[in-house]
Amino acid sequence: MLFNSFVFIFLFLPVVCVGFFVLAKASPRLAAGWLTVASLVFYGWWNPVYVPLLLASIAFNYATGMRIALRHERGRKTDGKRLLLVAIGVNLALLGYFKYTNFFLANLLPLTGDAAPLPEIVLPLGISFFTFTQIAFLVDAHRGVAREYSFVHYALFVSYFPHLIAGPILHHREMMPQFEARSTYRLNWENLAVGLTMFVIGLFKKTVIADGVAGFVTPAFDAAAAGTPLTLLEAWGAALAYAFQIYFDFSGYTDMALGASRMFGIVLPLNFRSPYKSRSIIDFWRRWHITLSRFLRDYVYIPLGGNRHGNARMFGNLFATMLIGGLWHGAGWTFVAWGALHGVYLIVNRGWRALRRRARLEVRMAEKALATLLTFVAVVVAWVLFRAPTFGAAITVLEGMAGRHGTVFPERWATRGGGVGSWLAGTGATFGHLEHFDRIAEANWIVALLLVCWFLPNTQQILAAYRPALTTSGYGEIDSAGRWRWKPGLGWLMLLASLGAYALLSVNGYSEFIYFQF
Amino acid sequence: MSFKTFSIALPAAILFAFGAIGLFNRIVDPFWYFRDIEIKGFNLDKPRAAGDERTVKPALVVKLQPQAVIVGSSVAAVGLPPTHPGLTQHGMLKTYNLGLARAAWDEVQCLALFAMNNAPVKRLVVGVSGTEDLDLPACPSDRELGGIDYGRILFSTYAFAASRETLRRQDGRPGVTREGQWYLARYDASIRTDDDVAQRFALQMRQSFCPGARGGAAPQPVTIDRTMPTPQQGAGLRKLVRLALQKKVELKLLLYPKHVLLEEVERTCRGPADHWNRLWQVVAVVEQETGGSSSLVEVWDFYGYHVRSAERIHARKPMHERLWQDGGHFNEEVGAAVFDAIYSGSPGFGAMVTTRDFDRHVARVETEREAFLLANDWLGQEIGEIARKVAALPPATQHGGRQ
Numbered sequence: 001m002l003f004n005s006f007v008f009i010f011l012f013l014p015v016v017c018v019g020f021f022v023l024a025k026a027s028p029r030l031a032a033g034w035l036t037v038a039s040l041v042f043y044g045w046w047n048p049v050y051v052p053l054l055l056a057s058i059a060f061n062y063a064t065g066m067r068i069a070l071r072h073e074r075g076r077k078t079d080g081k082r083l084l085l086v087a088i089g090v091n092l093a094l095l096g097y098f099k100y101t102n103f104f105l106a107n108l109l110p111l112t113g114d115a116a117p118l119p120e121i122v123l124p125l126g127i128s129f130f131t132f133t134q135i136a137f138l139v140d141a142h143r144g145v146a147r148e149y150s151f152v153h154y155a156l157f158v159s160y161f162p163h164l165i166a167g168p169i170l171h172h173r174e175m176m177p178q179f180e181a182r183s184t185y186r187l188n189w190e191n192l193a194v195g196l197t198m199f200v201i202g203l204f205k206k207t208v209i210a211d212g213v214a215g216f217v218t219p220a221f222d223a224a225a226a227g228t229p230l231t232l233l234e235a236w237g238a239a240l241a242y243a244f245q246i247y248f249d250f251s252g253y254t255d256m257a258l259g260a261s262r263m264f265g266i267v268l269p270l271n272f273r274s275p276y277k278s279r280s281i282i283d284f285w286r287r288w289h290i291t292l293s294r295f296l297r298d299y300v301y302i303p304l305g306g307n308r309h310g311n312a313r314m315f316g317n318l319f320a321t322m323l324i325g326g327l328w329h330g331a332g333w334t335f336v337a338w339g340a341l342h343g344v345y346l347i348v349n350r351g352w353r354a355l356r357r358r359a360r361l362e363v364r365m366a367e368k369a370l371a372t373l374l375t376f377v378a379v380v381v382a383w384v385l386f387r388a389p390t391f392g393a394a395i396t397v398l399e400g401m402a403g404r405h406g407t408v409f410p411e412r413w414a415t416r417g418g419g420v421g422s423w424l425a426g427t428g429a430t431f432g433h434l435e436h437f438d439r440i441a442e443a444n445w446i447v448a449l450l451l452v453c454w455f456l457p458n459t460q461q462i463l464a465a466y467r468p469a470l471t472t473s474g475y476g477e478i479d480s481a482g483r484w485r486w487k488p489g490l491g492w493l494m495l496l497a498s499l500g501a502y503a504l505l506s507v508n509g510y511s512e513f514i515y516f517q518f
Numbered sequence: 519m520s521f522k523t524f525s526i527a528l529p530a531a532i533l534f535a536f537g538a539i540g541l542f543n544r545i546v547d548p549f550w551y552f553r554d555i556e557i558k559g560f561n562l563d564k565p566r567a568a569g570d571e572r573t574v575k576p577a578l579v580v581k582l583q584p585q586a587v588i589v590g591s592s593v594a595a596v597g598l599p600p601t602h603p604g605l606t607q608h609g610m611l612k613t614y615n616l617g618l619a620r621a622a623w624d625e626v627q628c629l630a631l632f633a634m635n636n637a638p639v640k641r642l643v644v645g646v647s648g649t650e651d652l653d654l655p656a657c658p659s660d661r662e663l664g665g666i667d668y669g670r671i672l673f674s675t676y677a678f679a680a681s682r683e684t685l686r687r688q689d690g691r692p693g694v695t696r697e698g699q700w701y702l703a704r705y706d707a708s709i710r711t712d713d714d715v716a717q718r719f720a721l722q723m724r725q726s727f728c729p730g731a732r733g734g735a736a737p738q739p740v741t742i743d744r745t746m747p748t749p750q751q752g753a754g755l756r757k758l759v760r761l762a763l764q765k766k767v768e769l770k771l772l773l774y775p776k777h778v779l780l781e782e783v784e785r786t787c788r789g790p791a792d793h794w795n796r797l798w799q800v801v802a803v804v805e806q807e808t809g810g811s812s813s814l815v816e817v818w819d820f821y822g823y824h825v826r827s828a829e830r831i832h833a834r835k836p837m838h839e840r841l842w843q844d845g846g847h848f849n850e851e852v853g854a855a856v857f858d859a860i861y862s863g864s865p866g867f868g869a870m871v872t873t874r875d876f877d878r879h880v881a882r883v884e885t886e887r888e889a890f891l892l893a894n895d896w897l898g899q900e901i902g903e904i905a906r907k908v909a910a911l912p913p914a915t916q917h918g919g920r921q
Contacts (some may be wrong), residue, residue, distance in 0.1 A: 006669060189521035196528050326770045488524035496528055501535035 001045035003199075003256040004206050004507055012042065016161075017263055019179070024185035031185050032152050035264065039161040043125065050124040054159060057094065061087065061134040066384045077142075084318040085485045086143045088135055095131045098123050103331035108379060120177040126165040128328055129156050132295055137172050137192030139299055145411040146172055153179040166253055168271040168291040174470050175266070184265040193488055194466045200500040201459045202255025207506040210249035213445060214492070215243040217387070219437040224400075225393035230436065232407040235400025237437030237446065243380045247276065249514045255459045258469055270469035273476055276379070276453040279371040282353075284379060286475045292328075296321050296474055311354075318350070319343035328334035329386070334394060338385040345378055406431045412440055457481035526754035527656040532813045540672040548680035549574045549671050550694065551581075558688075565678035565693040568700045570671065571595075575698060576632060578667040583637045589630045590645025590662050592702065592772045593846055597853040598643065604861025611640060615698035619896075623648050624655035625669035632663050634761050641768045643860075644758070646800055649792055654753035668681055699850065702843055709837045716831050716900075720907035722844035723780055728787035731901065740880065742794045752803040759807040759815050763859040768814055770860055771800055775852055775868070778828045778890070779901055780845030793821050794880055797871060805873050818860055820868035822883045823890035826852050831900050 001008050004212035016038040024031035033323040064087040071080035102118045109116060140146040149157075149172070158164075159176045178184055220238030224230055230238065254272045261268045285293045301321040309316040319340070326339015356363075363371075381398070390396035399405060407430065413421045414431045425431075437443070460468045461481040471477055486492055519527075550567040551574050567574070579587065586605050588598045595617025601607075603745050606613045616629055623646065630644050646652075657663075671677050691705035703709055709718060749756075755771075762769035773796070776784075784792065801817045808815050820827075827848075829841045842848050858864040871879050891897065 006673075189525050192525040193521040193528070196525060200528070200532070387751060488519045488521055490519065493519070493527055493531060497531035497535060498530070500532035501539070502675070504532065505535050505539060505678060506669060507672060508674055508676065 001042050001261065003253065004203060006504075006507060007045075008042075009203075009504070009507075012038075013260060013263075020264055021185075021187045024187075028182060028185040029150075030151060032156050032179060035161075036152060036156045036159060039156065039159040039164060042161040043159065043164055046125050047122070053094075053124055054130065055155075057091070057130060057134065058155050058158050060090065060269055061138060061158075062151055065134075065138050065141040065146060065154075067142070068138060069146060071078050072142060072144045080142050084138055087138050091131050091135055091138075096128055097121070098127055100327075100331045105145075111248050121358045129167050129169055130164065130290075132169050132299075132328075133158055136169075136295060136299055140172065143312045149176050160261070160266070164270060166250075166257070167289070168254065168257065168269050169292070169295050170269065174269055178266050186265075188265055190466065192467060195259045195264075195464065197486060197492070197496060198255045198259030198262060198459055198468060200259075200496045200503065201462075202252045202257075202259055202367060204499040204503040205248045205252030205255060207252075207503045207508075209449065210245050210252055211506065211508075212245075213241050213245045213248070213449065216437065216442050217245050217443070221387055221389070221393060221397065223436065224396040226391050227392070227396065228399060228435075229405035230400035231405050231434065232400060232403045233409060234436045235397050235405075237442060238397060239380050239401060240446050240450075241437075241442070243276075243376075243383050244446070244453070246383065246386075246514050247453065248449070251458070258460075262468070267467060269468050270471050270475070270478065272458070273460065273478075274453070274458045276376055276450075277372060278375050278379075279368055280353075280375055281342065281349045281378065284375055285342075286312055286348070290472065290475050292325070294475060296325050300324055315347045315350070318346045334388055334391060336393075337391070338382055341385060345382070351436040358388050406430075408434060410434050410438045410440070411436065413443075416440060457484045462486045526716055536673060536754055539678055543672045543677045546684050547769065548677060548684040550696070551578065551666065551671055553696075553701045560688065561684055563688050563692050564684060564828055565687040565689065566683050566690070567694040568702075569598070569680060570676075571618055571700075573667055573670055575618060575844035576629065576663045578698070579614060579616055579633050580636050580664040582612065582614055584633075585611040585638055586613040586615075586641040586643075587633045587637065587639050588615045588617060588641075588643045588645075589633060590617045590774075591621045591626065591647055592617060593647060593848070594643075594772075595619060595698070595700040596702045596704075596754075596843065597774075597848040597850060598645070598699070598856065599767075599850040599853050600699055602854055602857040602861070604857045605641060605643070609813055615695075615696070615700075617645070617700070619700075623650050623652060623724070624754070627652075627758055628655060628657035628663070630758055631657060631761060632660055634765055636664055637897065638658055639765070639767050641770075642762065643770045643772055645772050645774055646796070647774060649796055652752040652755040652799060652803065654757060666691050681772055702847060704838050704843060704849060706837060709764040710860055712832045712834060715837070715840070716903055718844045719777075719779065719831060720904045720911065722846055723783060723904060724908045724911060726780060726783050726787060726845075727905060731783045731905060740790045740884065741795060742791055742798055744798060744881070746802050747799060747806070749806075752799060753805045755800065756807050759804055761821075762815055763812060766814065769816070771804065771815070771817045772856070772860075773797055773800070773817075773819045773820075773821055774846075775824075775827050775848055775856065777842050777845045777848070778823055779831075779904065781821070781823075781827075782897060782901060783845075783904075790884075797821075798873075798876065801871050801873050801876060810872065810874075816860075817871050818856075819871050819879065820856055820859075822868070823886045824867050826867055828890070828894065830896060831903070832896075 001012060003009075007171040016035070019034055019038070020031050022300060040051055040054070043054060064083060068080045068083050068087070071077070071083065097119055101121055101404055105118055109118075153176060154172075156179055157170060160170070160175075163170055165348050215406055217238060220234055221242070224235075224238070251272050258268045259273075269291055271290050273287040273290065275284050278284035278287055292344055301317055304317040304320060306317060320343075322339045322343035323336060324339070326335045326342070328336070329338070330333045381401070384397045384401070385394050388397060409424055409429050409431050411431045411433060414425050415421065462480045462484055463486050464478045465485060465487075469478065519903050544552065546561045547553065547555060548561075548564060548566045549563045549570050556562050586600070586607075588600055588605075590598070595615060598617065600613040600615040601609075603609065605611070616633060618625065618629065621629070626644060626646075630642060633639055633642065672806075679900050691707070692701055694700050701735060703718065709715060759769065761767075773793070797817070797819055804815055804817055826841060833840060837843070840849060855864070855867050859866075859868045860870075869879055869882075
């Protein structure tokens with residue numbers, strides 16, 4: 001089931017919400033059970049075949065986690081470690097089978113000369129998310145951090161529908177106390193108002209902005225995949241449009257997830273904090289998919305040695321972590337290359353920071369703006385690898401962005417482009433018909449979205465006074481949006497009602513969130 | 519405002535706005551699905567009804583239950599008048615034009631099967647175009663084809679924009695008729711001069727052009743593949759014919775008229791055999807399925823060099839008075855002549871074809887062509903004019919994509 005579907009908005013969410021608070025009056029445990037069952041229905045709506053898989057994964061990890069925790073308590077750490085490795089192996093094998101079998105076969109079979117057809121394996125929704133969530137639980141059980149929880153709460157922690165399919169990747173430390181707190185089960189109008197506000201803003205981001213800009217992306221990348229060269233403007237148009245599509249798609253999803261959860265009184269961790277305002281790639285990864293970053297930091301980068309063994313090892317660890325991050329996003333070499341590129345970016349960024357510290361360089365305002373721009377461009381370039389279906393397509397787009405296939409401006413810009421058109425004509429620029437990115441409206445969209453990303457506060461800032469999300473040490477705080485701050489009043493009511501109605505009217509057909517495929 | 523008031527008022531306000539727009543779209547009915555509120559000057563003209571035809575037209579077949587149905591591509595949607603007295607037995611049969619823009623044979627065949635299975639069809643006209651195999655495609659289920667997406671036609675920004683345009687454009691320039699006929703560019707005010715018409719021909723014919731294309735190529739011997747299809751070949755068409763026989767539906771398979779300018783360009787660029795091979799496939803399959811004895815299923819061919827297919831671009835007529843909008847799309851006057859020939863037996867335009875008179879038909883058209891070319895030297899000039907316009911089209915859109 002999609003958050004941006006009529007069945008979720010008009011049926012599922014209201015029914016589950018009412019049922020939850022009615023049952024909570026009788027028994028919090030019953031309400032938690034109701035929420036767990038509802039989450040399984042939510043998951044099974046897409047394909048009920050995989051509900052037993054999810055349940056089996058939950059049962060296995062719960063049982064194993066409890067055993068590991070018991071061994072830790074009794075001081076049998078070696079025993080516990082063995083069990084932990086087996087359990088992680090089982091989880092990774094499951095993930096590997098569903099997500100990576102065809103990837104490896106497709107790469108191995110040509111080497112062996114075997115032309116056997118690849119098996120048809122349908123990727124269960126959210127498998128990467130619920131696998132990582134549970135691996136973190138197992139590791140913490142071994143570290144003695146995770147204690148014994150009730151099975152219902154554990155099952156709810158893993159399957160909780162607001163996060164199940166595309167995150168945030170939850171940590172048991174953050175969630176279990178909330179599932180156990182009696183206050184969660186009492187209807188709280190503040191939670192409802194804040195949750196509704198976040199949900200409406202998220203829905204608008206998804207159905208109006210992300211789906212709206214998606215129309216510019218697909219034709220251009222499809223053309224590149226078919227080998228059609230793109231001119232400078234077409235290539236930048238496609239890359240920027242995708243940068244905004246994935247931004248508003250993921251940001252919209254996250255707002256809706258946090259909002260839906262907040263209606264039940266559960267605060268989810270912050271996952272998205274205006275990442276295009278980042279002044280460096282290090283900063284970017286503290287703002288984009290924060291819960292994945294912290295998972296990779298805590299369960300990959302630090303166990304690999306982190307920065308404890310000198311610069312060379314640290315760079316190697318960074319690179320390896322980002323490679324794994326890339327592969328986590330998708331079973332394809334373009335994703336690996338995207339991860340590798342971000343690994344390189346991070347290494348360069350670390351090196352630059354060290355150099356600057358040594359040279360005691362002051363950072364001026366203009367340099368901050370330049371750093372933001374540079375970071376944004378680097379991220380956009382990397383998105384091309386992330387979006388392109390093949391390396392060939394990615395290279396075609398990147399060549400276009402480098403101007404290797406010429407620079408042509410749309411004819412309409414010359415005639416109807418106002419000051420920009422006149423200025424371009426004055427410079428002797430070439431005008432012609434472009435297959436993609438030919439309309440002035442497309443350029444206006446891009447500029448408008450860039451301004452929104454750079455200069456407007458994010459949803460959590462707007463709601464900062466009401467604790468919209470849990471923050472994580474080292475990943476930034478939620479500062480207030482100043483005059484943009486939300487409070488229940490007529491102005492915000494009218495604005496949100498307009499956004500909500502427009503967003504609902506833009507729910508057209510079936511439009512998955514990009515992060516569902518991961 | 520308290521949190522409680524806000525929490526109740528926000529969903530209520532959203533629902534109110536959402537519902538109000540749905541109600542507005544329901545009243546205006548821009549896609550002509552509900553058909554219960556029709557007020558002249560308010561919503562009687564439906565300029566956007568053709569915009570969502572794939573959502574609405576099959577659903578209307580289920581809703582209206584027509585007895586005479588036309589199925590085909592945009593050529594059928596634009597040119598074949600569903601209210602023709604011959605087709606409707608002088609208004610005795612409820613009628614509907616289910617032609618859909620860009621519908622290739624697989625979709626056409628699915629729609630024809632769908633119409634016969636979901637409406638009390640007595641007469642079915644199916645336009646056969648293209649050169650693809652007449653095989654059996656995997657059709658969507660009847661529920662998928664005939665279901666109506668209320669979210670899209672009532673609760674969407676798309677429907678809202680269509681409603682607003684409907685209210686704005688009540689100027690007597692209809693987009694479609696109640697019976698599903700589509701006017702395409704017939705009332706397009708931007709097409710005023712012969713040059714505009716030539717540009718329209720160029721846009722529609724650009725895919726058919728090859729370097730050096732010209733009209734009036736010397737007659738060549740036509741080699742037609744006359745092998746009889748195996749029982750596996752043409753499975754889609756066979757299924758259609760069998761269902762028509764089983765349901766006792768009068769089925770007319772129609773090879774559309776084509777403008778002579780387009781015919782001549784296609785002959786130069788693809789050779790003369792394409793059309794004849796297609797016609798042979800159809801008549802051969804029909805004969806195998808009917809045993810040549812059923813009068814229920816007939817094949818009609820309107821290819822040829824008739825005066826109705828030879829309207830000049832330089833006719834100095836406004837668009838709405840022309841017979842042709844471009845090389846492929848004729849107006850309802852030509853369509854009426856098609857139905858006159860089929861249902862009233864009017865001679866001179868088109869012919870019913872069987873395997874037995876196939877050769878005679880080919881020979882007649884080839885002779886007709888020779889005579890036509892001798893008498894009409896404007897043909898080469900107008901093809902040259904179109905060729906120049908095709909060459910001047912933006913390279914990105916020429917031949918459907920940048921090479």
